[in-house]
Amino acid sequence: MEHRERLAAAAGMTAALVVLGIVVHDGRVLGLAVPYLVYFAWIVLSRPASGGIEVTRQIHPDRVPAGEEIEVVLTVENHGTAVPFFGLEELLPDGLNVIDGETTALAPLPAGGRISISYTIVPQRGEYELPSVRTKRWGHGAPAPLVEEIRCPSSLLVLPRPAPLAEIEIRPRRTLVYAGTVKADVGGAGIDFFGCRNYTPGDDVRRINWRAYARTGRLVVNEYEQERIADVNVILDARARAHHRSSDGDTFEPAVHAAASLAVHFLEQGNRVGLLIYGDVLDWTYPGFGRTQRERILDSLAAARPADKAVFEDLRYIPTRLFPSRSQLVVVSPLAGEEDVEILGLLRARGYHVILVSPDPLDRWIERNTGKTDEGSLRLAARLIRLDRRVLLDTLARIGVEVVDWPVDESFARAVDWALSRRGRRFR
Amino acid sequence: MRWAGLLLFPAGMLILAATGYADGEAVVGTIAVIGAVGWILLILRRTGGAAALLGVSGGIGLFLLFTGSGFYPILAGEVLAILGLEAGMSRREISPFPKEHQDKFSRRMLLLLGSAGIGSGGLAVLAVNLHLTLRFLPALGISLAVLAGLALLLRRVK
Numbered sequence: 190m191e192h193r194e195r196l197a198a199a200a201g202m203t204a205a206l207v208v209l210g211i212v213v214h215d216g217r218v219l220g221l222a223v224p225y226l227v228y229f230a231w232i233v234l235s236r237p238a239s240g241g242i243e244v245t246r247q248i249h250p251d252r253v254p255a256g257e258e259i260e261v262v263l264t265v266e267n268h269g270t271a272v273p274f275f276g277l278e279e280l281l282p283d284g285l286n287v288i289d290g291e292t293t294a295l296a297p298l299p300a301g302g303r304i305s306i307s308y309t310i311v312p313q314r315g316e317y318e319l320p321s322v323r324t325k326r327w328g329h330g331a332p333a334p335l336v337e338e339i340r341c342p343s344s345l346l347v348l349p350r351p352a353p354l355a356e357i358e359i360r361p362r363r364t365l366v367y368a369g370t371v372k373a374d375v376g377g378a379g380i381d382f383f384g385c386r387n388y389t390p391g392d393d394v395r396r397i398n399w400r401a402y403a404r405t406g407r408l409v410v411n412e413y414e415q416e417r418i419a420d421v422n423v424i425l426d427a428r429a430r431a432h433h434r435s436s437d438g439d440t441f442e443p444a445v446h447a448a449a450s451l452a453v454h455f456l457e458q459g460n461r462v463g464l465l466i467y468g469d470v471l472d473w474t475y476p477g478f479g480r481t482q483r484e485r486i487l488d489s490l491a492a493a494r495p496a497d498k499a500v501f502e503d504l505r506y507i508p509t510r511l512f513p514s515r516s517q518l519v520v521v522s523p524l525a526g527e528e529d530v531e532i533l534g535l536l537r538a539r540g541y542h543v544i545l546v547s548p549d550p551l552d553r554w555i556e557r558n559t560g561k562t563d564e565g566s567l568r569l570a571a572r573l574i575r576l577d578r579r580v581l582l583d584t585l586a587r588i589g590v591e592v593v594d595w596p597v598d599e600s601f602a603r604a605v606d607w608a609l610s611r612r613g614r615r616f617r
Numbered sequence: 618m619r620w621a622g623l624l625l626f627p628a629g630m631l632i633l634a635a636t637g638y639a640d641g642e643a644v645v646g647t648i649a650v651i652g653a654v655g656w657i658l659l660i661l662r663r664t665g666g667a668a669a670l671l672g673v674s675g676g677i678g679l680f681l682l683f684t685g686s687g688f689y690p691i692l693a694g695e696v697l698a699i700l701g702l703e704a705g706m707s708r709r710e711i712s713p714f715p716k717e718h719q720d721k722f723s724r725r726m727l728l729l730l731g732s733a734g735i736g737s738g739g740l741a742v743l744a745v746n747l748h749l750t751l752r753f754l755p756a757l758g759i760s761l762a763v764l765a766g767l768a769l770l771l772r773r774v775k
Contacts, residue, residue, distance in 0.1 A: 195706060198668035199699075202675045209679070217688045220745035221678060224696050227737035228703070233773045274722055278713050295711060295718035325710060327722075330729055332703050334710055 192232070192333045199229035237328030237335045241269020244277075244322050244341040251343070254350045255314045258288070262307045263322065263341075265298065272298040276325035276334065277306065284313045285345075295325075314445060316492040317345040348487040349449040352602050356610040357454060361419045361542040363515035369418030369459045371517075376412030383414040420463075420476060420513045421455040423448050423486075426504070426522030427468030429495040433523060433550045440523045441495045443548040443597040448521045450601055451546065452486045455519075464489055465511065467504065469496035473511060504532040515540040523548050530581050534588045544609065545585060546593040551575060553598050618723035621730070622708030623660050626670070626701025627653035632694035633677050640686045649677050660705050667705055674698035688745060696738045700730050 206222030209215075247262045265277055275298035281287070290308030298304055320342050325334035364373040376383040385398055388408035396410040425448040426432075432441045448464070455462045456479065463476035464486045474489045476482075503525070512518060518541045520533065537543050555571050582592050595604040607613040630653035637646030652673045659667055675698075678691045707726050711719050751759070 194665075194668040195703075198671040198702070202671060206675070206679070215682075216745055217682055218679065220688065220741045221675075221682065221692065221695060223741035223744050224692070224699055224737040225675070227733065227740060228699050230770060231733060233770050236773065274725070276711070276714055291715055293714045293718075295714035295722055332707065332726075332729065332733075 192236075192336070195232055195333050196229070199225055199232060203229050231330075232333050235328050235331035236333065237272065237326045237331060238269070239326075239335060239337060242267060242324060242326075242337075242339060244324070244339045246319065246322070246341045246343045248319075248343050248345055252346045252348070253312075254348045256311060256350060259310050259312065259345065260307060261310060262305060264303055264305045265324070266303045267298045267300060269300065271300045271302075272326050273329055273331075274327040274334075275304060276323075276327075277304060278323040278325075279306070279308070280319070280321060280323055280338075281310075282317050282319070284315050285310045285317060286312070312345065312347040314347050314349045314442065314491060315494075317347070319343045319345065346488065346491050348491045349445050351450040351453040351487075352446065352600075354450055354454040354602050355606050356612070357451075357605060358609060358611050358614070359419065359421070359517050359542065359544070361421075361515060361517035362540060363513060364417040364419045365461065367418050367459070368416060370416055371419040371458075371460070373415040373417040375415045375417075377415040379413035379415050381414045383412045385409040385411055418459045418461065420516035421460045422463045422465065422476065422512045422516065422518050423452045423455075424465045424467060424507060424518060424520045424522075425490070425493060426520065427466050427493055427495050428502070428525065429468075429497045430502070431523055431525040431529070432495050433554070434495075439495075440548040440550050440597060443550075443595070443601070444521045444523065444546075445490050445493055447546050447548065447595065447601055448519075449487060449490050451519050451521070451605075452490075453483055456483050456486075462486065463511070465507070466490075466493050467507060468494070469498040471506075471508060473508075503528045507532070507536070509536065509539065509541075512541065515542070517542045517544070519544045519546065521546045521548075523550075524578075524581055527581065530584050533585055533590055537589050543589075544591045544593065545582075546595060546605075547582065548595050548597045549578065550597050551578075552596045556598075618704060618708050618711070618719065618726060621704040621723075621727060622701070623657060623705070624701070625704050625730075626656045626674075626698050629694045629697030629699075629701055630656070630674060630677075632690055632697065633674065633681065636681055636686050636690045636694065637677070640681065640684060642681065642684060642686075645677055645680055645684075648673070652677070656701070656705070660708070663709065667702060671698060671702050689742075692738060692741050696734050696741075699737075700734050703733075704730060 202225040203222055206218055206225060210218035210222060243266045245264050249260050253259060263277065263279055274295060276295045277293060279292040281292060287308050288311050291306050292308050294304055294306045296304055321338045321340045324337050324339055327334045359371055361371065364371055385401060386409060388397060388410050392410045398409050398411050401409045425444060432439055452462050452464055461476045461478055462482060464474040466472035466489060472489055474485050518536060520543060522529065522545065524547055533543060533545060551571060551574055555567065558567055582594055586592050591609065593604055593608040595601060630649045634646040634649035637649060652670055656670055674695060678695045681691050682688065711722055
């Protein structure tokens with residue numbers, strides 16, 4: 190662009206002065222055109238030729254959890270003629286913070302030579318594309334460089350880092366056949382007492398209830414509640430309208446963190462876990478078990494971003510047929526309003542066991558705005574928002590949705606422990 | 618390079634301003650001063666449109682030439698303005714690179730700018746003082762040579 194700007198200025202002035210000089214028959218005007226003509230010729234004649242440059246980028250590793258360091262090496266090889274000065278600029282997208290090394294270089298590049306730069310980045314969660322680099326070539330005695338963007342596409346996947354969670358007690362009405370940690374409401378082998386039944390030959394004699402036998406004269410055996418695995422589906426609300434966004438941060442990143450932590454926790458407990466990201470599209474990770482599923486879910490969450498689409502304005506279009514009936518749903522959403530409460534109530538009415546994890550940015554917002562605006566108005570606004578939110582969450586709790594109200598500045602593990610663990614429930 | 622980019626163009630404009638004031642053209646002198654200040658702001662705020670100021674300097678030079686001011690101060694002002702424009706643009710183009718890399722480049726560029734300034738200024742002086750009496754055929758030859766040169770230049774641009 191600047192090359193054109195230079196050319197236009199020099200050519201325009203030269204032409205204007207030459208024409209004017211001829212028209213007015215004044216040699217001094219023509220003389221004044223000489224420096225502009227020289228400048229124009231200088232720019233045009235010294236322009237370097239394009240081509241002959243090969244750029245390669247190596248990213249190691251290219252799939253990491255957020256906060257890990259990544260080393261990038263960018264190498265330029267010159268297969269053409271020597272370049273007196275060669276500039277190399279890495280074009281980094283937002284969210285990649287360089288902590289060490291250089292992302293640019295300006296040096297002579299002889300024929301057959303190479304320039305290499307390396308830098309270390311600590312990226313935030315996300316899916317990054319690094320499509321090209323910008324190069325600037327100055328020819329021999331050239332004032333203006335030849336600016337090119339050379340393609341060398343690379344991609345980088347930065348996964349959310351799940352927090353370890355201590356215990357989450359879920360009670361879906363439907364469980365799977367394999368042994369796990371979810372109480373199945375069925376008698377059999379387990380830990381917690383479930384009931385008694387008549388003795389049948391072959392029962393373990395250690396399970397005979399001798400007190401009952403003494404009282405009734407019939408042999409009965411104790412049964413314990415079976416613990417099995419369950420279907421758990423995590424729904425991440427990625428509608429931009431539901432998320433609080435400001436320069437200080439938003440609720441989307443905490444929501445992704447929460448979804449990752451919950452999904453990984455349920456997988457580690459042996460459950461079959463699926464993930465639905467509900468935003469401008471429905472990104473559905475089919476339910477599965479184990480480590481492979483963990484990586485699939487983290488990959489999906491790495492690429493998640495908040496977006497709006499009119500058709501998915503409210504949660505009405507959650508595709509419930511994807512989820513087995515009476516299974517466990519975990520919805521991670523800050524809630525956009527009363528209509529969301531209605532939809533969650535509907536899910537509950539259909540027999541799903543629903544947990545709502547709701548990131549709350551209010552404390553952070555108050556802290557960041559204290560001193561910037563009128564204190565009284567700030568407090569009043571915060572109180573109104575809090576009351577409004579309280580009403581929504583209490584309504585949900587009344588209809589049987591388990592609510593985790595999570596102030597985002599606090600530890601997610603602690604909030605979950607308080608709201609969903611057996612110990613937390615006992616203290617509440 | 619930093620200082621050259623910042624000060625060469627204003628220096629040229631100030632020469633033009635001084636010429637204007639000396640010849641009683643206060644309005645033109647003031648426009649030149651405004652142009653100099655505008656350039657500094659433009660460079661410091663890293664906004665585009667630097668090349669447009671070259672038109673301003675050229676216009677001022679032309680106006681002063683028509684009002685009978687001396688040729689040499691105007692020529693000096695114009696040459697400095699061109700070198701300033703180039704230095705300013707180069708400065709912007711190398712700004713993303715590390716400081717030590719910029720220094721090597723700047724030394725070479727300043728040398729180039731100095732040579733270009735002296736060369737183009739000298740050529741302009743020569744052109745003004747050269748008086749040739751041409752007959753038809755040599756004049757036609759020179760005209761055709763100039764046209765061919767311009768055509769080659771334009772071909773390079775494309």
